[in-house]
Amino acid sequence: MTLKEKVQDALNKVRPSLQADGGDVELVDVNEDGTVKVRLTGACGGCPMSQMTLKMGIERILKQNVPEVHSVVAV
Secondary structure, eight states: OOHHHHHHHHHHHHHHHHHHTTEEEEEEEEOTTSEEEEEEEETTTTOTTHHHIIIIIIIHHHHHHOTTOOEEEEO
8 A cells, every 4th residue: 555545544534524514635645755735625624723623633643544644734
């Protein structure tokens, strides 16, 4: 399984929680240095809590499931 596939698999674990609130997350890119670029869509895109969701939710889950991930940034 490639790094990108591992990241996508981990994102699929958090996706239902985001969708329950009317949002979603889209994988944009995974760099070899462990930086994951995502796009928050739907309600998550304009939510004032989106940065907390990104760091405390998405980034935490990705790091737990994919040790190669060092950071997650929204684009």
